[in-house]
Amino acid sequence: MPTALITGITGQDGSYLAELLLEKGYTVVGMVRRSSTVTFERIHHIQDQINIIQGDLHDQSSLVEIIEEYEPEEVYNLAAQSFVPTSWNQPVLTGEVTGLGVTRLLEAIRHVNPKIRFYQASTSEMFGKVVEVPQKETTPFYPRSPYGVAKLYGHWITINYRESYNLFAVSGILFNHESPRRGLEFVTRKITNGVARIKNGLAKELRLGNLESRRDWGYAGDYVHAMWQMLQQPTPEDFVIGMGETHAVRELCELAFKHVGLDHSKYVIQDPKFYRPAEVDLLVSDPSKAHNILGWKPRVSFEQLIQKMVDADMDRMSESIGKVY
Numbered sequence: 001m002p003t004a005l006i007t008g009i010t011g012q013d014g015s016y017l018a019e020l021l022l023e024k025g026y027t028v029v030g031m032v033r034r035s036s037t038v039t040f041e042r043i044h045h046i047q048d049q050i051n052i053i054q055g056d057l058h059d060q061s062s063l064v065e066i067i068e069e070y071e072p073e074e075v076y077n078l079a080a081q082s083f084v085p086t087s088w089n090q091p092v093l094t095g096e097v098t099g100l101g102v103t104r105l106l107e108a109i110r111h112v113n114p115k116i117r118f119y120q121a122s123t124s125e126m127f128g129k130v131v132e133v134p135q136k137e138t139t140p141f142y143p144r145s146p147y148g149v150a151k152l153y154g155h156w157i158t159i160n161y162r163e164s165y166n167l168f169a170v171s172g173i174l175f176n177h178e179s180p181r182r183g184l185e186f187v188t189r190k191i192t193n194g195v196a197r198i199k200n201g202l203a204k205e206l207r208l209g210n211l212e213s214r215r216d217w218g219y220a221g222d223y224v225h226a227m228w229q230m231l232q233q234p235t236p237e238d239f240v241i242g243m244g245e246t247h248a249v250r251e252l253c254e255l256a257f258k259h260v261g262l263d264h265s266k267y268v269i270q271d272p273k274f275y276r277p278a279e280v281d282l283l284v285s286d287p288s289k290a291h292n293i294l295g296w297k298p299r300v301s302f303e304q305l306i307q308k309m310v311d312a313d314m315d316r317m318s319e320s321i322g323k324v325y
Contacts (some may be wrong), residue, residue: 004027131284172239200321242286
């Protein structure tokens with residue numbers, strides 16, 4: 001029975017990946033930071049099947065001790081300061097965790113067991129101010145946020161360790177992937193939660209930033225399959241993972257409100273307060289390499305994803321109202 005270590009296991013991707021690996025018979029070790037406010041909501045239903053251990057990407061010794069004790073065959077680094085707007089307010093923290101944290105983990109692997117297969121969660125935000133459309137593995141990077149810059153460091157240090165020390169280390173360049181487990185700070189969940197609140201009479205408007213920004217949105221539950229598939233290949237390679245289609249924030253709003261019988265134009269307000277200092281206007285993937293080599297294909301469409309998220313927030317809202325009243 002293989003063992004996998006997942007950093008960031010309490011996040012959206014970590015929870016879906018843990019489910020997948022448990023289904024495949026893995027022993028799953030989940031690393032969490034020491035904190036009085038750690039929430040296990042996303043993995044509560046499988047928590048008794050996971051070894052939850054404390055560790056920190058700031059702390060090299062804790063990473064070494066975890067790898068020595070649990071002897072994982074695979075390590076998935078999903079931990080990061082991953083909210084783009086926060087990266088402008090906390091750029092140094094973002095760099096320490098999202099950038100240097102990758103190096104500390106790779107160093108631990110190199111010294112303890114260089115045969116471990118390593119997955120790094122890279123991001124389409126590294127493309128930033130895109131130089132070609134669509135974006136593929138060979139597209140030059142031009143990050144437009146401290147988060148994108150930090151992720152780019154993590155991406156390149158992964159390649160560097162692969163080439164310098166012959167590690168099986170790969171990066172998945174994942175485009176935006178969402179789910180009902182997404183945090184409320186992300187625009188997709190902010191919209192679907194806003195729809196549920198407005199439909200239930202708990203809010204009258206929804207304030208958002210640039211409605212014309214376009215993203216390539218897919219379902220997180222599909223994307224974790226690609227992560228696992230990358231580590232099963234005979235040779236380590238990086239892959240772009242996405243839907244290969246782009247949608248505006250405005251279109252997302254229209255679909256979400258329409259799903260509950262409302263007209264988004266009556267409730268959505270574009271507020272400059274939510275604009276980014278440097279905007280990424282258009283991200284769209286070319287996932288043909290993943291299709292051809294991994295055999296990976298998404299199963300949930302953009303429309304199905306938004307409906308799934310709205311339905312989940314409507315259910316949460318009904319449950320919440322029931323508890324209150």
